[in-house]
Amino acid sequence: MHCLCLCLTEMRSIIVLLLLNILTDCSVSFTVKVPPGPVVAHVGSTVILPCWISPAQNAEALEIRWYRHGQFSNTVLLYRHGNIQDEQEETFRNRSSLTPLSDLSGGLKGGDVSLQLETITIQDEALFHCYVSGDNGYDSAELELKATAPGSAPVLFPRPLDDGRLNVSCSSSGWYPEPNITWTSDQGKTLRPAAVSHHRAADGLFSVHSWTTVSPSDAQLVSCSVSTTTGESKEGKVDIQGIISSDSSDPWKALFITVIICALLGLAALILYKYRSKPAGKKQAGTDCENGPVEERKVPVNINIEDLRKHAEQITIDRENISPDLKVTADCKCVRDSPEYHHTAEGFPYQLCAFGAQRFTSGRHYWEVELARENTPAKNYWLIGVAKHGNHCGKDRSAVTPSCGFWFLCSDGENGFYPNTETPIYLSVTPRPERLGVLLDYDEGLLQFYSVKESKHLLTMHTRFSDSIVPLFNPGVGDICPLKIVDCPVEEDSPAGVTVPLLNN
Ligand SMILES: *[C@@H]1O[C@H](CO)[C@@H](O)[C@H](O)[C@H]1NC(C)=O
Ligand SMILES: *[C@@H]1O[C@H](CO)[C@@H](O)[C@H](O)[C@H]1NC(C)=O
Numbered sequence: 001m002h003c004l005c006l007c008l009t010e011m012r013s014i015i016v017l018l019l020l021n022i023l024t025d026c027s028v029s030f031t032v033k034v035p036p037g038p039v040v041a042h043v044g045s046t047v048i049l050p051c052w053i054s055p056a057q058n059a060e061a062l063e064i065r066w067y068r069h070g071q072f073s074n075t076v077l078l079y080r081h082g083n084i085q086d087e088q089e090e091t092f093r094n095r096s097s098l099t100p101l102s103d104l105s106g107g108l109k110g111g112d113v114s115l116q117l118e119t120i121t122i123q124d125e126a127l128f129h130c131y132v133s134g135d136n137g138y139d140s141a142e143l144e145l146k147a148t149a150p151g152s153a154p155v156l157f158p159r160p161l162d163d164g165r166l167n168v169s170c171s172s173s174g175w176y177p178e179p180n181i182t183w184t185s186d187q188g189k190t191l192r193p194a195a196v197s198h199h200r201a202a203d204g205l206f207s208v209h210s211w212t213t214v215s216p217s218d219a220q221l222v223s224c225s226v227s228t229t230t231g232e233s234k235e236g237k238v239d240i241q242g243i244i245s246s247d248s249s250d251p252w253k254a255l256f257i258t259v260i261i262c263a264l265l266g267l268a269a270l271i272l273y274k275y276r277s278k279p280a281g282k283k284q285a286g287t288d289c290e291n292g293p294v295e296e297r298k299v300p301v302n303i304n305i306e307d308l309r310k311h312a313e314q315i316t317i318d319r320e321n322i323s324p325d326l327k328v329t330a331d332c333k334c335v336r337d338s339p340e341y342h343h344t345a346e347g348f349p350y351q352l353c354a355f356g357a358q359r360f361t362s363g364r365h366y367w368e369v370e371l372a373r374e375n376t377p378a379k380n381y382w383l384i385g386v387a388k389h390g391n392h393c394g395k396d397r398s399a400v401t402p403s404c405g406f407w408f409l410c411s412d413g414e415n416g417f418y419p420n421t422e423t424p425i426y427l428s429v430t431p432r433p434e435r436l437g438v439l440l441d442y443d444e445g446l447l448q449f450y451s452v453k454e455s456k457h458l459l460t461m462h463t464r465f466s467d468s469i470v471p472l473f474n475p476g477v478g479d480i481c482p483l484k485i486v487d488c489p490v491e492e493d494s495p496a497g498v499t500v501p502l503l504n505n
């Protein structure tokens, strides 16, 4: 019953009144309760710091003061005389309130004095005091608020070293608190990082970078996992078998080498089979060449672009569903980032997307996109593929995966090229494609990319399409050259730099 001690020392002059209180009110004194352990909240989220008085009683006539440790008069929220008071630390204005913990708590009437805080920031991390006082006493309790931020999905990037091993780097940003990074290979074996570095950005969030070396004979998949003590964790993987190549400057060549090796193995198997003439020789050729979900083994080595163009479609950009930060020419063929747009966040600007106005629900469809212009270098940033009709592009890579209805190849400047497979795979392409051909085979569930100038197959993605599929374009930020669809005749009001269309069916 410490309620009385304070009152007695503070209000000696009205001792008589207090004595009356002793006799009448102390029976209804209370204690303040909070849950054990810290409350962990995501940066940007809304959180409730639970606090209630026990035994339950109406708290409407009490004073409720929420403050941070050591800042009694600098309140987060002050409720007194039946109202929330205006005196409050500025950073908590308009984002703190007394909010019942649940519908069943009865709110203030039921003694629930929980504090709700909106748009949590890292600076909100503190020891919060929940202090409640009434005419006949007071009590308080402490509750720790911890902020946490899950960073971006780790991006892995393998580079061949001279000794045949690979230098695989992993980076991720936007974490809080400072995360740990762990490397594992496919057998769950831990790999030792050669270096780990952390960086703290101005907004207080951490980024982490690490690299390690691995021999392709030791592992197929290398995985990098980033996690915090608050339980956030994200993992990225790279299939290093699909990347290693004899010519380190051109990992795409590795795919072709794989294709050729498979073809040779197939031939050898066929010869063996014929030679032995035994059913036992019927083992499927090429099963040893499984290379992950992306590479296509049955790719014709000699690509005839004219054959692909038999499936050409006239694609235009759908003006109605376009990111406000993009500009489209009058003929709906050219798209680029608006000059007013400044990309501040790290990573590719996935949200800057435009969709084709044409929808496909079956069959084969082909279109070409020009990524260079005379006397200018090929674009560094672009994202080209297909998406489910009606999709909206999120900012984050995790929002544009195949399971969300997106399939694309992305050129992300010096980060290289990657398809949006759920397991990240990185490739570097030289030279940069100046014109990209896209073949959508809806019924077979294939999406293929070609470099038109070199008549080269780049990549095949396997999937199963459902509903309407539309072309997807994203010009990235900062390139001189726009992204231009070139698969149909030029309209009369075409912008400067439009070339004569290739296709005249
Ligand atoms: C709080 O809201 C009021 C009225 O909506 C507004 O005038 C004031 O600027 C806001 N204060 C802060 C700190 O956001
Ligand atoms: C591996 O790559 C990182 C950059 O991601 C670089 O800092 C490091 O020096 C490279 N290590 C070797 C052995 O090349």
Ligand SMILES: *[C@@H]1O[C@H](CO)[C@@H](O)[C@H](O)[C@H]1NC(C)=O
Binding pocket: 179, 180, 227, 228, 229, 230
């Ligand atoms: C990070 O690693 C250090 C040292 O290995 C360890 O003490 C700490 O608990 C780890 N933190 C997390 C979040 O795993």
